[in-house]
Amino acid sequence: MTGKKVLIVGGVAGGASAAARLRRLDEDAHIVLFERDPYISFANCGLPYYIGGSIADRSKLLVQTPEGMRSRFNIDVRTGSEVVALDPASRTVRVRSVEHGEYTESYDAVILSPGAKPIRPNLPGIDSSRIYTLRNIPDTDRIKTKVTAEGTRSAIVIGGGFIGVEMAENLREAGLSVSLVEAAPQILAPFDAEMTAPLAQELEAHGIDLHLSEMVASFADTENGITVRLASGQELHAEMALLAIGVTPDTAFLKESGLAFGPRGHILVNERMETNLESVFAVGDAIEVKDFVNGSQTAVPLAGPANKQGRIAADNVCGLGTTYKGSQGTAVIKVFGMTGAATGNNEKTLQRLGIPYHVVHVHPGSHAGYYPGATPISLKLLFNAEGKVLGSQATGYNGVEKRIDDMATIIRLRGTVADLTELELSYAPPYSSAKDPVNMAAYAAENVLAGLTDVFTTAELVRRDAATTLLIDVRTAMEHANGHIPDSVNIPVDELRGRLQELDPSKEIWVYCQVGLRGYTASRILAQKGFRVRNLTGGYKTWQLSRYTPGKHTAAPAAPITTATMTAVPETAAASAPPAPVSVSVSDEPDAVLDACGLCCPGPLLQVKKQIDGMEQGQILKVTASDPGFYEDIQAWARMTRNSLLSAAKLSGGLIEAVLRKRETDAGAPAVAGSGTPLESQQPAGNRASTMVVFSGDLDKAIASFIIANGAAASGKKVTMFFTFWGLNIIRRPDKIKVKKDLFGTMFGAMLPRGSGKLGMSRMNMLGAGPKMIRQLMRSKNVSSLEELIHSALEQGVEIVACQMSMDLMGITREELIDGVQFGGVGHYLGRAEMAGHNLFI
Numbered sequence: 001m002t003g004k005k006v007l008i009v010g011g012v013a014g015g016a017s018a019a020a021r022l023r024r025l026d027e028d029a030h031i032v033l034f035e036r037d038p039y040i041s042f043a044n045c046g047l048p049y050y051i052g053g054s055i056a057d058r059s060k061l062l063v064q065t066p067e068g069m070r071s072r073f074n075i076d077v078r079t080g081s082e083v084v085a086l087d088p089a090s091r092t093v094r095v096r097s098v099e100h101g102e103y104t105e106s107y108d109a110v111i112l113s114p115g116a117k118p119i120r121p122n123l124p125g126i127d128s129s130r131i132y133t134l135r136n137i138p139d140t141d142r143i144k145t146k147v148t149a150e151g152t153r154s155a156i157v158i159g160g161g162f163i164g165v166e167m168a169e170n171l172r173e174a175g176l177s178v179s180l181v182e183a184a185p186q187i188l189a190p191f192d193a194e195m196t197a198p199l200a201q202e203l204e205a206h207g208i209d210l211h212l213s214e215m216v217a218s219f220a221d222t223e224n225g226i227t228v229r230l231a232s233g234q235e236l237h238a239e240m241a242l243l244a245i246g247v248t249p250d251t252a253f254l255k256e257s258g259l260a261f262g263p264r265g266h267i268l269v270n271e272r273m274e275t276n277l278e279s280v281f282a283v284g285d286a287i288e289v290k291d292f293v294n295g296s297q298t299a300v301p302l303a304g305p306a307n308k309q310g311r312i313a314a315d316n317v318c319g320l321g322t323t324y325k326g327s328q329g330t331a332v333i334k335v336f337g338m339t340g341a342a343t344g345n346n347e348k349t350l351q352r353l354g355i356p357y358h359v360v361h362v363h364p365g366s367h368a369g370y371y372p373g374a375t376p377i378s379l380k381l382l383f384n385a386e387g388k389v390l391g392s393q394a395t396g397y398n399g400v401e402k403r404i405d406d407m408a409t410i411i412r413l414r415g416t417v418a419d420l421t422e423l424e425l426s427y428a429p430p431y432s433s434a435k436d437p438v439n440m441a442a443y444a445a446e447n448v449l450a451g452l453t454d455v456f457t458t459a460e461l462v463r464r465d466a467a468t469t470l471l472i473d474v475r476t477a478m479e480h481a482n483g484h485i486p487d488s489v490n491i492p493v494d495e496l497r498g499r500l501q502e503l504d505p506s507k508e509i510w511v512y513c514q515v516g517l518r519g520y521t522a523s524r525i526l527a528q529k530g531f532r533v534r535n536l537t538g539g540y541k542t543w544q545l546s547r548y549t550p551g552k553h554t555a556a557p558a559a560p561i562t563t564a565t566m567t568a569v570p571e572t573a574a575a576s577a578p579p580a581p582v583s584v585s586v587s588d589e590p591d592a593v594l595d596a597c598g599l600c601c602p603g604p605l606l607q608v609k610k611q612i613d614g615m616e617q618g619q620i621l622k623v624t625a626s627d628p629g630f631y632e633d634i635q636a637w638a639r640m641t642r643n644s645l646l647s648a649a650k651l652s653g654g655l656i657e658a659v660l661r662k663r664e665t666d667a668g669a670p671a672v673a674g675s676g677t678p679l680e681s682q683q684p685a686g687n688r689a690s691t692m693v694v695f696s697g698d699l700d701k702a703i704a705s706f707i708i709a710n711g712a713a714a715s716g717k718k719v720t721m722f723f724t725f726w727g728l729n730i731i732r733r734p735d736k737i738k739v740k741k742d743l744f745g746t747m748f749g750a751m752l753p754r755g756s757g758k759l760g761m762s763r764m765n766m767l768g769a770g771p772k773m774i775r776q777l778m779r780s781k782n783v784s785s786l787e788e789l790i791h792s793a794l795e796q797g798v799e800i801v802a803c804q805m806s807m808d809l810m811g812i813t814r815e816e817l818i819d820g821v822q823f824g825g826v827g828h829y830l831g832r833a834e835m836a837g838h839n840l841f842i
Contacts, residue, residue: 052170361538
């Protein structure tokens with residue numbers, strides 16, 4: 001084996017890995033590495049991040065230099081040398097060298113690693129100098145120069161694959177306005193459509209202009225840029241365009257060599273990376289490999305597989321007999337603050353190949369919910385009837401890639417859903433939950449395999465026959481009112497047992513909840529009562545993701561906002577339509593900083609209002625929150641309260657940061673509830689007041705009442721809560737007050753719960769265990785207790801009115817109610833209701 005002459009055609013991942021491995025195996029081998037560019041080994045996956053500025057030092061992209069390769073591994077590195085032909089009969093290659101001209105080089109073995117090149121479609125204007133592609137360091141330098149040039153303000157990215165999305169993000173990070181055009185109805189083809197929705201929304205939230213299901217018809221240079229005409233007739237204009245519609249194997253120089261090629265021009269190899277030609281091996285993006293999951297031939301242009309293939313080719317040059325068992329396409333992508341990751345087959349692949357499968361969706365937290373900063377993960381698991389794991393995808397802000405790595409490991413070991421349930425993964429509250437999201441997905445899959453539940457998908461929902469099925473929303477009435485799947489009937493799961501008579505037993509019952517868990521509970525109830533039932537896997541949240549279309553998210557400013565580039569909504573602006581931004585002085589630093597991380601809605605808004613109320617006019621507050629809804633909530637709150645929102649940004653890790661300036665008082669601005677202004681002088685307009693009648697004395701309904709009241713008050717509304725009959729128990733003092741009562745008053749006083757701490761549940765009271773459980777759950781989720789919500793409402797100026805007539809009937813005196821309660825009758829309530837935009841009865 002010693003003394004063998006091995007030629008390696010192409011460096012980067014596959015070729016450079018093969019060269020290093022060969023030298024370690026055979027110190028005496030004569031190894032020649034040909035590379036037509038000056039760079040033999042560079043971090044091609046890092047190129048977009050250098051263009052965007054995340055990687056500041058260009059030299060860090062260079063993994064290995066020709067000089068370093070020569071000195072450490074004694075390899076004959078020949079840069080500026082392009083192999084233009086392979087002659088297996090004479091066992092030579094023909095080389096075209098910048099320095100030495102054209103010559104031939106003999107070999108004992110050759111490893112081909114030519115890679116793949118960007119596809120350039122034959123379209124009018126395709127040869128424009130303003131159209132760029134990204135493959136190597138010289139490409140990177142050209143793009144970086146253009147991006148940083150004076151006058152470059154915008155870019156159009158053609159293609160929504162990994163390179164296209166990464167480049168769109170990084171061009172945006174570099175300060176450009178970016179449009180992304182994709183011919184398919186989704187970005188990122190390795191994912192299924194509903195799993196790309198959060199990533200597409202993240203692009204839009206950061207100002208990327210998405211054009212899905214759009215094909216490019218032509219390019220045309222203009223005086224200062226380029227026009228991209230779409231097949232729909234729409235025209236986009238920018239200073240530059242980047243083409244990223246895919247890659248094709250760079251193998252044209254091998255067409256006359258006798259090598260066997262696949263239908264798309266990839267080199268065919270066996271499991272030892274051997275081609276059909278003796279002593280000729282091939283690795284990397286130019287070859288076809290076996291799909292590890294389904295066994296078909298495929299191409300996977302990823303750095304990880306290329307490095308492994310280079311090592312295996314070197315092993316077999318040296319006779320070790322190592323084999324490559326296929327690729328499963330494990331990949332991960334950063335999309336601003338979010339992460340998407342996938343492994344194995346997706347639904348499109350399984351359907352194309354006719355492979356039967358099951359699917360489940362889950363939406364667990366990234367770590368324990370009671371530890372601050374937990375954010376949701378959307379996790380999809382595909383498996384067959386035997387439980388074999390076929391593929392998985394996930395999106396979220398934290399912990400996404402490690403869950404997909406778990407899935408990838410199980411797939412590589414030919415594991416099953418049962419194996420996933422038994423994985424013992426590391427756990428501490430800041431990192432995970434006792435039941436890891438991977439375990440949770442496996443439990444859902446195990447229930448399907450065991451026949452404990454029959455699930456349906458959002459795709460099946462589209463084909464649902466309304467004549468033979470009944471669609472039931474088992475969430476609460478409030479959740480249903482806030483949004484639901486059309487044609488669904490609302491029967492909350494806690495009421496289901498008592499309302500079975502409303503269901504038609506001749507129809508199949510299709511149930512759904514928010515994420516699937518309550519739907520599963522409902523399906524078990526119904527199945528054991530003799531109904532045919534199915535549950536929507538992933539629930540309403542997955543249905544929402546499946547219906548995503550571009551254009552529904554507000555674009556962020558063209559560059560990240562700092563205190564040096566803040567924009568403001570002036571206090572004189574109309575609340576319904578914020579005007580164009582105005583400049584804010586560079587010297588405007590925050591006067592106060594608020595950390596609202598770990599609080600659930602409406603907690604962050606309550607903290608913001610409390611902080612703002614204690615500040616002087618014109619002072620600036622910077623707030624950070626982890627509640628996903630805060631990004632939209634704070635924008636609406638600022639408009640309603642007429643405080644200036646200087647910036648709102650989604651940070652890494654799912655955090656949201658907002659900067660606000662307390663409004664200056666002006667005669668035209670409406671008063672804000674809780675500001676100390678007398679109610680009579682506020683005269684709130686209908687859309688700035690809210691009233692509710694609280695009739696129920698149940699704990700869960702009391703909590704809901706005060707959450708709504710606090711949220712409305714924090715948004716600047718004047719809120720009146722009118723407590724009548726059993727609702728009076730909520731605002732009773734917890735301690736016994738000595739007052740004179742008649743017989744009926746004394747009897748009622750003895751029977752009724754004394755104060756909020758004694759309230760029972762409307763459902764699942766369980767002899768008093770239910771209230772204790774809900775209070776413990778609220779503490780673990782950082783949700784304020786009912787008592788804290790009542791205190792907060794009073795602090796915000798919520799008007800709490802006790803119905804005098806109900807008090808008289810039930811023998812409740814004023815002394816028995818908490819401080820801050822007002823007293824009135826129906827006229828008082830009707831007067832407030834007249835000024836309100838809406839009235840609630842609870």
